[in-house]
Amino acid sequence: MSATRTVDRWLLPALAIVIFFGGIGIAQATGSFVTSGRTMGAAERPGGAGAGGGSGSGAAVAAGSLTPESVKGWMTVQQAADGLGMPVADVIALIAPPAGVVVGPETPLKELESLVPGFSLAELRARLQVRAPAGR
Amino acid sequence: MSLPDPALTQRPVRSLRAASHPPTGRPSRGAGPSAYRRRIAAIGRLHRVRHTVQAVIVVLVLGLAVRHGLEQPGAASVDALCPFGGVETLWTWVTTRSFVTKIHPANLVLAGLLAVSVLVAGNAFCGWVCPLGSLQDGIAWLRRRLRLRAVTVAPRVDRVLRCGRFVVLAVILVVSAQTATLWFAGWDPYVTIFGLHWLLEPEPASMWVGWTVALGVLGIGLLVERAWCRYLCPLGGVLSVLGHLSILRIRRTDSCTGCDLCVRPCPVGIDVGAAAPAVSTDCIGCLECVASCPTGGALSVQAGAPWSAWRGRPAGGGGGRKGGPGAGEPVPATIGRRRPGVDRDHATQGEGTR
Numbered sequence: 299m300s301a302t303r304t305v306d307r308w309l310l311p312a313l314a315i316v317i318f319f320g321g322i323g324i325a326q327a328t329g330s331f332v333t334s335g336r337t338m339g340a341a342e343r344p345g346g347a348g349a350g351g352g353s354g355s356g357a358a359v360a361a362g363s364l365t366p367e368s369v370k371g372w373m374t375v376q377q378a379a380d381g382l383g384m385p386v387a388d389v390i391a392l393i394a395p396p397a398g399v400v401v402g403p404e405t406p407l408k409e410l411e412s413l414v415p416g417f418s419l420a421e422l423r424a425r426l427q428v429r430a431p432a433g434r
Numbered sequence: 435m436s437l438p439d440p441a442l443t444q445r446p447v448r449s450l451r452a453a454s455h456p457p458t459g460r461p462s463r464g465a466g467p468s469a470y471r472r473r474i475a476a477i478g479r480l481h482r483v484r485h486t487v488q489a490v491i492v493v494l495v496l497g498l499a500v501r502h503g504l505e506q507p508g509a510a511s512v513d514a515l516c517p518f519g520g521v522e523t524l525w526t527w528v529t530t531r532s533f534v535t536k537i538h539p540a541n542l543v544l545a546g547l548l549a550v551s552v553l554v555a556g557n558a559f560c561g562w563v564c565p566l567g568s569l570q571d572g573i574a575w576l577r578r579r580l581r582l583r584a585v586t587v588a589p590r591v592d593r594v595l596r597c598g599r600f601v602v603l604a605v606i607l608v609v610s611a612q613t614a615t616l617w618f619a620g621w622d623p624y625v626t627i628f629g630l631h632w633l634l635e636p637e638p639a640s641m642w643v644g645w646t647v648a649l650g651v652l653g654i655g656l657l658v659e660r661a662w663c664r665y666l667c668p669l670g671g672v673l674s675v676l677g678h679l680s681i682l683r684i685r686r687t688d689s690c691t692g693c694d695l696c697v698r699p700c701p702v703g704i705d706v707g708a709a710a711p712a713v714s715t716d717c718i719g720c721l722e723c724v725a726s727c728p729t730g731g732a733l734s735v736q737a738g739a740p741w742s743a744w745r746g747r748p749a750g751g752g753g754g755r756k757g758g759p760g761a762g763e764p765v766p767a768t769i770g771r772r773r774p775g776v777d778r779d780h781a782t783q784g785e786g787t788r
Binding site for chain 2: 303306309310311313322325333334367419420
């Protein structure tokens with residue numbers, strides 16, 4: 299028969315909270331707690347472009363540093379095109395905005411869902427997968 | 435933000451008064467005015483601490499949601515702060531090393547930490563940390579304040595409904611893996627409520643599904659305490675399975691007199707009085723039952739090998755309802771049961787039995 303031992307009742311929530319939030323603290327300290335694609339993108343960018351945890355839409359993305367899967371909603375059309383090494387016009391063509399809807403290089407991809415009927419980032423990634431230069 | 439303490443002001447007083455004269459007629463260990471006052475103080479202390487912790491975490495999550503809504507650089511979305519996101523993306527991450535949309539490494543970290551936490555301390559996350567659970571506790575408090583009757587769910591129905599968590603979990607995992615998107619986000623009441631999109635950038639045309647689900651969850655929570663946790667929460671489904679491996683569990687010992695005063699305060703309707711010896715893995719670790727127990731040591735938090743909870747009964751045969759329903763766990767049959775001499779006091783308060 300396995301032995302059990304009575305412990306202070308407060309140990310139950312205390313351990314749960316300490317493990318959970320202590321772990322988050324350790325993950326943050328070690329840089330593993332990445333909560334934003336923006337932050338992740340900055341960290342992964344060659345040369346540290348935009349380093350500093352989320353420089354946002356104004357940051358440059360190194361040419362060829364992205365794969366279609368790593369395109370994020372926070373990126374602008376320009377950043378996605380730069381990262382993929384594609385002309386902006388090609389990316390806009392894949393987005394296929396309807397007549398009357400203006401999609402420019404500075405348009406964030408996450409705003410396209412409200413601008414372009416039926417648009418989804420997953421669908422764009424799939425189209426980019428087909429269109430992107432071989433070797434990516 | 436700490437909720438007022440109805441259990442301290444009304445419920446426990448009556449309940450614990452009954453506890454001094456348990457229906458078995460046996461004097462309970464520690465009965466008497468001073469023991470009675472100690473229990474009242476213990477319940478009050480537990481409520482103060484738990485509700486304070488819950489309120490702090492809710493405020494923290496709401497603060498982060500506001501930061502994200504105001505597009506502060508690097509601000510995390512509530513999607514990125516949910517351990518269930520780690521579960522949703524697990525298959526995609528293992529097979530392709532990428533994440534489903536809106537999910538980030540933080541979700542995997544949170545899921546891993548939660549798993550460790552459950553292995554050590556059971557599902558206390560649900561009772562102390564989860565913001566949606568805290569909100570449901572607030573809804574239950576509101577129901578008591580409004581003196582609304584709780585809906586009685588028949589034990590058999592309750593048992594079937596609890597399987598709903600696994601159905602929801604299976605659907606989410608399959609669709610998320612197939613589409614590599616955070617498919618459930620549009621339905622998830624946690625995202626809908628705590629993401630604050632309904633407040634900061636409402637778009638009824640695209641958000642009505644989430645709003646409907648969230649209102650439904652809150653509405654049902656007004657009738658059945660923590661209904662989402664009991665019947666639908668997919669993360670709760672994962673944790674209830676993982677909870678079988680927990681080291682710390684609430685266990686019933688042979689000093690139990692079978693007064694069943696531990697049953698009523700349980701927010702998730704576990705038949706604590708039938709625990710043999712460990713309570714169900716649906717337990718959210720709120721400690722309400724332990725604090726309500728009038729018999730010293732009859733319910734306690736015990737550390738032991740997980741398999742010690744898989745065996746039959748408390749050592750020595752156990753007191754109380756020996757070999758009660760199922761004589762094991764989980765026994766989700768408490769809702770709607772009314773026991774003569776035990777629930778009598780509760781019924782006088784205009785509240786349904788659990």
